[in-house]
Structure formats: structure tokens, C-alpha cells
Amino acid sequence: MPAERRTYRREGEERRREALIDAVLDLVAEGGPQAATVRAIADRAGVTAGLIRHYFQTKEDLTRAAYRQVMVKMTTDNARVLDTAPADPATRLAAFVAASLRPPVLDSVAFGIWAGFVHLIRKDPAMRDVHAQTYLGYRDMLQQLIADLGRVNDPAVLRAQAIASNAVIDGLWMEGCVLPDSFDPGELERIGLSSVGAILGFDLSSHLPVAA
Amino acid sequence: MPAERRTYRREGEERRREALIDAVLDLVAEGGPQAATVRAIADRAGVTAGLIRHYFQTKEDLTRAAYRQVMVKMTTDNARVLDTAPADPATRLAAFVAASLRPPVLDSVAFGIWAGFVHLIRKDPAMRDVHAQTYLGYRDMLQQLIADLGRVNDPAVLRAQAIASNAVIDGLWMEGCVLPDSFDPGELERIGLSSVGAILGFDLSSHLPVAA
DNA sequence: AGATTACTTATACAGGCGTATAATTTCAGG
DNA sequence: CCTGAAATTATACGCCTGTATAAGTAATCT
Numbered sequence: 216m217p218a219e220r221r222t223y224r225r226e227g228e229e230r231r232r233e234a235l236i237d238a239v240l241d242l243v244a245e246g247g248p249q250a251a252t253v254r255a256i257a258d259r260a261g262v263t264a265g266l267i268r269h270y271f272q273t274k275e276d277l278t279r280a281a282y283r284q285v286m287v288k289m290t291t292d293n294a295r296v297l298d299t300a301p302a303d304p305a306t307r308l309a310a311f312v313a314a315s316l317r318p319p320v321l322d323s324v325a326f327g328i329w330a331g332f333v334h335l336i337r338k339d340p341a342m343r344d345v346h347a348q349t350y351l352g353y354r355d356m357l358q359q360l361i362a363d364l365g366r367v368n369d370p371a372v373l374r375a376q377a378i379a380s381n382a383v384i385d386g387l388w389m390e391g392c393v394l395p396d397s398f399d400p401g402e403l404e405r406i407g408l409s410s411v412g413a414i415l416g417f418d419l420s421s422h423l424p425v426a427a
Numbered sequence: 428m429p430a431e432r433r434t435y436r437r438e439g440e441e442r443r444r445e446a447l448i449d450a451v452l453d454l455v456a457e458g459g460p461q462a463a464t465v466r467a468i469a470d471r472a473g474v475t476a477g478l479i480r481h482y483f484q485t486k487e488d489l490t491r492a493a494y495r496q497v498m499v500k501m502t503t504d505n506a507r508v509l510d511t512a513p514a515d516p517a518t519r520l521a522a523f524v525a526a527s528l529r530p531p532v533l534d535s536v537a538f539g540i541w542a543g544f545v546h547l548i549r550k551d552p553a554m555r556d557v558h559a560q561t562y563l564g565y566r567d568m569l570q571q572l573i574a575d576l577g578r579v580n581d582p583a584v585l586r587a588q589a590i591a592s593n594a595v596i597d598g599l600w601m602e603g604c605v606l607p608d609s610f611d612p613g614e615l616e617r618i619g620l621s622s623v624g625a626i627l628g629f630d631l632s633s634h635l636p637v638a639a
Numbered sequence: 640a641g642a643t644t645a646c647t648t649a650t651a652c653a654g655g656c657g658t659a660t661a662a663t664t665t666c667a668g669g
Numbered sequence: 670c671c672t673g674a675a676a677t678t679a680t681a682c683g684c685c686t687g688t689a690t691a692a693g694t695a696a697t698c699t
Contacts, residue, residue, distance in 0.1 A: 225665055225676055247546040249461065253657060263678050265660090274657065327549075333542035334459030336605060337535060347606060378610075379622040382598030387590075389597060393545070394559065398590075410591040413625040437646055437695060465687060475648050476687090486687065 221263075232270050232280070234260040239281040243331045244324045251278070279341055282332045285325065286349040293320050294356060304363035305422040311360055312411050313423055315384050316391065316403045326392035354381045361415060380411045444482050444492070446472040451493040456536040460543035463490075491554065494544055497537050498561045505532050506568060516575035517634040523572055524623050525635055527596050528603065528615040538604035566593045573627060588627055595622045 226234075238259035242251040253274055257264040271277040296314040300307045314320060336342045358377035367373050384407055391403045405420070412419035438446075450471035454463040465486055469476040483489040508526040512519045526532060548554045570589035579585050596619055603615045617632070624631035 220663065220678060223677055265679070266677060268658070269676070327545060330542045330545040333605065334539050337539065338459060347609070350602070350606065375618055375621070379595060379618045382602060382618070383591060383595035383622065384598065385601060386594030386596065386598030389601065390562075390594060393548070394562065406587055406591045406594070409587070410595065410626050413628070414622050416625070432648060432693065435647055477649070478647060480688070481646070
């Protein structure tokens with residue numbers, strides 16, 4: 216007996232694309248990129264596999280979109296702390312650094328997703344562009360905050376300080392995600408603040424607002 | 428007409444295992460983990476696919492062996508710079524930091540493999556042990572070099588300085604591997620030295636030996 | 640030289656992959 | 670209500686994957 220077709224509702228482009236992207240991120244976070252097959256993605260999104268090709272020309276297309284979204288979200292989450300931060304440049308920088316080293320930015324799920332996409336970044340020029348854009352966007356934001364301190368004018372020095380600050384934050388972020396049990400609560404934030412402060416020659420730790 | 432069997436030479440376990448592991452690393456370097464299929468690996472190693480199962484119980488086994496080898500090699504390569512370094516503690520630390528931020532340690536292959544198998548690291552206790560061992564081994568080495576400077580006695584301060592120094596090195600290493608074209612030659616080494624120096628409150632840049 | 644061992648090749652298999660396309664259902668507008 | 674376009678399902682295809690196993694060949698030992 217021929218099984219009946221499953222019923223469905225039309226949802227429209229935006230909702231479907233979002234559901235499919237979310238499914239990709241879920242799966243990559245759980246089992247790495249190889250777990251995100253078209254059938255698994257469709258299943259997770261409550262849809263059949265054929266629909267993917269209706270909204271994305273190819274699976275690689277969907278992958279790219281998912282990566283773009285997660286990177287943008289992470290930098291957006293991080294930047295949001297500036298919306299509620301005081302006007303004082305030092306406090307703003309301290310809040311920004313600290314926010315990078317605690318949830319939701321410091322999140323092993325986000326890290327798993329990021330790590331899963333790394334090999335695609337190296338292979339695919341479009342992915343590399345997304346990475347460069349978000350990475351440089353984050354670094355530029357950091358550099359602006361450093362510039363706002365008004366302690367440095369030389370652009371070359373500013374660039375080097377931004378790269379170094381970004382690197383120490385990235386390194387702490389990475390280690391906190393991979394070996395979360397190796398650090399005491401708040402230790403990474405504290406080390407991040409004192410390290411960036413040391414790089415800038417500026418006491419940053421004392422400027423952190425009480426609670427985020 | 429039945430094509431003739433290809434002729435071959437017996438090589439023995441050690442040579443074959445090594446060739447297969449090297450093939451995995453080659454392929455991952457070129458096309459990411461998903462490029463390392465059993466057939467591609469065998470082809471690269473000058474062998475037919477069936478032989479893999481003769482030396483490794485499963486493909487995951489071979490993958491683990493390749494991961495272990497590349498991690499051990501990376502820390503070994505990095506530590507080797509100390510063999511030929513002068514006795515002066517500051518020079519030794521500077522040489523160690525700089526070596527971490529140039530080839531062969533700054534190598535996208537190692538990073539790609541590590542990133543590609545982060546999920547395996549989290550699930551498989553044996554892999555997590557390898558990671559923790561190499562990571563903490565590196566950090567302990569760094570901490571010892573910092574201690575040899577004789578500027579700090581408080582163990583807690585020493586630990587924080589080691590974590591921060593390790594983080595900035597990791598962050599620079601990571602960015603250099605992912606976006607090698609975003610940095611001038613030697614830029615990462617220079618930033619690494621000045622950043623670690625800033626964290627330690629010690630001018631490290633002037634202690635780098637001329638050539639490695 | 641001939642038998643034996645185990646190294647290596649070759650082939651088969653079942654399943655999963657991404658993609659293509661036809662069939663069907665939903666929903667909006669006349 | 671009915672028609673038509675778009676959304677969605679369903680099915681099929683060819684290729685590739687990892688694994689299993691049989692067949693064959695090279696080197697070793699006697």
C-alpha cells in the first residue's frame with residue numbers, strides 16, 4: 216500500500232532558510248561537519264531533503280550561510296555589551312574584553328561550530344572572506360576602543376596592539392572552550408584584562424564595571 | 428581479459444604505518460579531513476585500500492594515530508629550539524616564543540588536524556588525554572622558562588603569567604595559521620615577543636638571538 | 640628447491656552521500 | 670469555487686564511503 220504523503224504547511228522563504236541554517240548549526244555543534252548531511256539537516260528542520268535545493272542552490276551554499284550567521288551572531292553578542300556600557304573609554308574597553316571571555320561568547324558549542332568550519336575556511340574563498348570580515352571587524356572594534364583611550368597616535372603601534380590584544384583574547388577564549396575545567400570561574404576574564412592592560416601599558420582591571 | 432595484479436614489495440609494519448600516517452597528514456593539509464578517505468590515503472601511500480585494515484583495525488584508529496603523531500611532533504619541534512639556545516634565561520624564553528610563531532610550528536596542517544578533530548577530542552577520553560598532555564606540557568615548559576627569569580616567586584602569579592603568555596601565543600598561532608596572508612613576514616614573532624614581554628613586565632624583544 | 644607464513648592485492652557489499660526531477664499539495668487571486 | 674503558481678514531498682540516480690573477505694604473491698625458513 217502506498218503510504219500517504221505527509222501533510223505540510225507553507226512557510227515561506229525566510230522561515231525555511233532560518234530553520235535549515237539552525238539545523239546545520241545544531242548538527243555541526245553535536246557531531247562536527249560530517250554530521251550535517253542533507254538528510255539530517257532536513258530531518259532536524261522538520262522538512263524533507265529535497266526542499267534544501269529549493270532554497271539553496273547547493274549544500275555548500277547552505278553551509279556558507281550557516282557559517283556567516285554564527286560568526287555574525289558571535290561578534291554581535293560581543294558588541295552588544297557596548298550598548299549598555301558607560302561612556303568612559305577605559306570602562307568600555309574593559310567591558311568589551313571581559314564579555315569576550317564569558318558566556319555567551321565563551322561557549323563550547325560556539326567553539327565546536329567554529330572549529331568544525333575551520334577547514335572550510337582554508338579551502339573556500341567565500342568562507343575565507345566571511346572569516347576575514349568578521350575577524351577583522353572584531354579587531355577593528357577593539358582597535359577603536361584602544362584608540363579611544365587616547366594614549367597612542369601612531370597607527371602602526373595601534374595595529375600591533377590591536378592584533379596582540381585580539382590574540383590573547385582569542386587564545387584565552389579557545390582554551391576556555393576546549394578545557395573549561397582547567398580554569399577557575401572568572402579566571403579567564405581576570406587574566407584577559409590584566410594581559411590586555413599589560414600590552415597597552417594601562418591598568419584595565421580596575422575599570423571593569425561591577426556586573427554585566 | 429583479467430588485468431594482471433600489480434607487483435609489490437613487502438615493507439613491514441613500521442614503514443607501512445608511517446607511510447599511511449604521512450598520507451593522512453598530506454591529504455588533510457590539502458583538502459581537510461574529509462579528503463582523507465581510505466582510498467585516497469592508500470593511493471597516496473602507494474598501496475591499495477585493503478592494506479589499511481591490515482595495519483589499523485579501523486579508519487578511526489589510523490586517524491587517532493595521525494593526530495597523536497602531529498601533536499607530539501609539534502611540541503617536540505618547538506622544544507628543540509632550546510637544545511641549541513644559549514644558557515641565558517631571557518634568550519631561551521625569547522627563542523622559545525619566536526619558534527612557536529614561525530614554521531614548522533606555525534603550520535596550517537597541524538592546526539587543521541587539531542580543529543578537524545575537536546569533536547573527537549571531546550568525546551574520546553584517550554584523545555582528550557593526548558590534547559591535555561601536549562597543551563599542559565607546552566604551558567609547563569613556558570612556565571619553567573618564565574620562572575628561570577627569576578623575577579617572580581609567587582606561584583599564583585607565575586601560573587597566571589604562563590596562562591596569559593600561552594594564550595597570546597596560541598591566539599597569534601591560530602590567526603597565523605588561518606589567515607597567513609594577513610600578516611607581514613616576522614610580524615607575528617615580533618608581536619608575540621613584545622606581548623609576552625609586556626605580560627611579564629620584561630623587555631623580551633631585545634633578547635632574541637639573530638637566527639634560529 | 641619447496642613449503643609455509645603473512646603481506647598485499649582485488650573484489651564485493653551494503654549503506655550513505657549530494658543532486659536532479661517528477662509528482663503532489665497548499666494557498667492566493669480571480 | 671476554481672484555476673494557477675509556488676512550495677513541498679517523493680523517488681531515483683550515480684558516485685563514493687568504510688568494511689569484509691577471498692585470492693594471490695613475495696619473502697623466509699628448512
